[in-house]
Amino acid sequence: MTQKFKTSITRRHFGALLGAGAATLAMPAYLRAQGRPRVVVVGGGPGGATAARYIAKDSNGEIDVTLIDANETFTTCFFSNLYLGDFQSFDDITHNWDQLVANHGITKITAYATGVDRAAKTVTLDNGDTVEYDRLVLSPGIDIVYDSVPGYSEEVSEIAPHAWRAGRQTQILKEKLDALEDGQHIVMVAPPNPYRCPPGPYERVSMFAHVLKRKGFENSRIYVIDPKEAFSKQALFEEGWARHYPGMVEWYGPDIHGGILNVDAKAGIVETDFDTFEGALLNIIPAQRAGAIAHEAGLTNEAGWVPIDPYTMRSQEDEEVYVLGDATVAGDMPKSGFSANSQAKVAAMNIRGDLTDANVFPARYANTCWSLIETDDGVKVGAQYQPTDEKIESVSSFISQTGESDELRKETYEESLGWYDGIIEDMFS
Amino acid sequence: MPRLRFNVAIMAIVLPALAAGIPAAVAAEDATEIEVIVESILAIDGDPAFGEYLGGECATCHRRSAPAEGIPQISGIDPQHFVHAMVEYREGIRTNEVMRTTAARLSDEEIAALAAHFTDRAAR
Numbered sequence: 001m002t003q004k005f006k007t008s009i010t011r012r013h014f015g016a017l018l019g020a021g022a023a024t025l026a027m028p029a030y031l032r033a034q035g036r037p038r039v040v041v042v043g044g045g046p047g048g049a050t051a052a053r054y055i056a057k058d059s060n061g062e063i064d065v066t067l068i069d070a071n072e073t074f075t076t077c078f079f080s081n082l083y084l085g086d087f088q089s090f091d092d093i094t095h096n097w098d099q100l101v102a103n104h105g106i107t108k109i110t111a112y113a114t115g116v117d118r119a120a121k122t123v124t125l126d127n128g129d130t131v132e133y134d135r136l137v138l139s140p141g142i143d144i145v146y147d148s149v150p151g152y153s154e155e156v157s158e159i160a161p162h163a164w165r166a167g168r169q170t171q172i173l174k175e176k177l178d179a180l181e182d183g184q185h186i187v188m189v190a191p192p193n194p195y196r197c198p199p200g201p202y203e204r205v206s207m208f209a210h211v212l213k214r215k216g217f218e219n220s221r222i223y224v225i226d227p228k229e230a231f232s233k234q235a236l237f238e239e240g241w242a243r244h245y246p247g248m249v250e251w252y253g254p255d256i257h258g259g260i261l262n263v264d265a266k267a268g269i270v271e272t273d274f275d276t277f278e279g280a281l282l283n284i285i286p287a288q289r290a291g292a293i294a295h296e297a298g299l300t301n302e303a304g305w306v307p308i309d310p311y312t313m314r315s316q317e318d319e320e321v322y323v324l325g326d327a328t329v330a331g332d333m334p335k336s337g338f339s340a341n342s343q344a345k346v347a348a349m350n351i352r353g354d355l356t357d358a359n360v361f362p363a364r365y366a367n368t369c370w371s372l373i374e375t376d377d378g379v380k381v382g383a384q385y386q387p388t389d390e391k392i393e394s395v396s397s398f399i400s401q402t403g404e405s406d407e408l409r410k411e412t413y414e415e416s417l418g419w420y421d422g423i424i425e426d427m428f429s
Numbered sequence: 430m431p432r433l434r435f436n437v438a439i440m441a442i443v444l445p446a447l448a449a450g451i452p453a454a455v456a457a458e459d460a461t462e463i464e465v466i467v468e469s470i471l472a473i474d475g476d477p478a479f480g481e482y483l484g485g486e487c488a489t490c491h492r493r494s495a496p497a498e499g500i501p502q503i504s505g506i507d508p509q510h511f512v513h514a515m516v517e518y519r520e521g522i523r524t525n526e527v528m529r530t531t532a533a534r535l536s537d538e539e540i541a542a543l544a545a546h547f548t549d550r551a552a553r
């Protein structure tokens with residue numbers, strides 16, 4: 001921890017002690033001079049939308065909040081696998097920021113942020129505009145590192161979708177899945193760590209299998225070529241695949257396939273050291289890194305992610321810039337929508353503490369990731385976290401067990417439906 | 430106030446006893462002890478502002494506007510009912526793992542603050 005964080009903590013305590021009546025006194029003079037303090041949020045996903053909403057809602061108009069997202073709508077990656085499995089429609093998983101504007105006075109700008117000038121405290125947009133901030137929040141999600149898989153590229157992703165950022169990619173994957181005929185195969189190349197949503201690829205495999213099984217396909221296979229030796233909820237997925245989809249899913253770790261040599265999307269093949277896998281549908285999920293704006297802002301480490309202060313979610317490079325969600329190195333927390341939403345509340349509280357006399361309480365974080373294996377067969381993994389000087393650390397955790405009753409699995413699935421409605425309301429209402 | 434701390438070994442004895450309907454004095458004693466904790470928490474004057482911050486975690490799953498499928502609404506909940514449920518999760522009587530790990534790190538003061546916050550929400 002660097003010294004610079006300490007100053008703001010002292011000032012925050014000072015603000016807290018003065019109480020509500022002394023708001024203007026506790027506010028630094030430079031802010032009083034220029035009117036309402038301005039917070040700019042780049043990225044309207046679980047990290048950015050939640051942060052914008054909590055800052056605006058809890059500051060009762062004291063802070064001016066601008067949310068910048070490149071799109072008019074937001075399709076959630078979470079539940080996008082359930083869309084593939086026909087448990088959700090595309091509309092069900094597509095939302096917008098209109099309520100944030102109407103209910104909390106947030107300004108939404110639809111533009112792509114191309115750069116951050118941290119000295120001038122401005123964000124530049126692709127429409128040529130410049131937006132000034134007192135505090136900046138970046139929650140840009142991930143960029144796909146296309147060339148981490150030999151033969152893969154952004155262009156090839158139109159034929160062999162990754163669908164690891166939701167939207168058109170997800171629809172391409174769904175169209176290709178629905179077009180399969182019995183005897184045609186699916187090849188998935190799974191991503192290396194760290195990546196967004198650790199159980200995501202394996203939930204997706206389950207939803208692929210669900211669709212093939214429902215159509216009565218007996219001769220189609222799903223091959224998973226994985227760069228990892230083990231994966232999230234592995235025992236639960238393997239048990240579920242054997243139970244619901246016997247013989248349909250074949251998973252290959254690096255010990256067996258020996259490395260991915262090439263993807264030829266037109267020919268529909270994935271070549272590995274061990275064998276060549278053929279599929280009418282290739283789902284290639286490459287390595288990932290923080291969204292481009294985090295790199296532009298000069299906040300990323302060599303691995304391509306943003307180190308943060310575990311107590312506040314401030315970037316370690318700049319105490320006036322907070323970074324959330326998938327883009328960060330969040331210690332033991334996985335890259336999930338739940339995590340991003342949890343981190344956003346800690347950041348929102350600290351930003352209000354920075355800019356107004358709001359109380360700042362000690363950070364705490366939580367995450368739960370639900371996955372659906374087959375109709376009414378839901379599983380979950382989750383943990384509680386606390387900040388330490390080194391990282392955000394897990395303090396207690398749980399995971400569904402193999403052999404659980406059908407009743408419990410159904411309850412777990414229903415709980416995930418409740419969670420989806422809950423987090424959507426928490427982000428967008 | 431002594432906090433009940435079931436360890437796994439004790440749970441293994443208590444739960445089958447409950448299921449088998451063997452009204453072991455143990456089970457009755459636990460029920461009483463839970464009541465004692467609940468009463469002592471209800472006696473605390475919870476801080477709704479602190480509760481509002483802590484309640485941010487609840488809002489990820491529990492909708493404010495309506496009950497979510499598979500997850501109950503807690504806005505405006507009766508404090509007695511809320512505190513009772515949270516203590517039962519914390520002490521490992523209720524089984525939902527998300528709620529158990531969530532409640533496990535809440536102190537009596539924090540449960541009281543949450544109760545004050547969620548009760549307060551109904552009034553507004």
Ligand SMILES: Cc1cc2nc3c(=O)[nH]c(=O)nc-3n(C[C@H](O)[C@H](O)[C@H](O)COP(=O)(O)OP(=O)(O)OC[C@H]3O[C@@H](n4cnc5c(N)ncnc54)[C@H](O)[C@@H]3O)c2cc1C
Pocket residue numbers: 042043044045046047048068069070071074076077078079080081111112113114139140141142163164165196197200201204291292293324325326327335336337338339340368369370
């Ligand atoms: C298949 C799949 C299943 C998943 N399932 C779950 C699940 O069940 N539960 C769960 O919790 N998580 C799940 N996740 C993970 C979850 O989707 C992510 O962790 C989460 O979306 C991360 O939120 P974020 O705010 O960091 O970024 P994002 O959600 O990616 O949001 C970033 C936003 O910023 C915008 N943006 C980026 N850069 C700029 C820029 N320069 N200018 C303007 N706008 C910009 C983007 O358009 C986007 O709208 C899943 C992911 C996948 C792929």
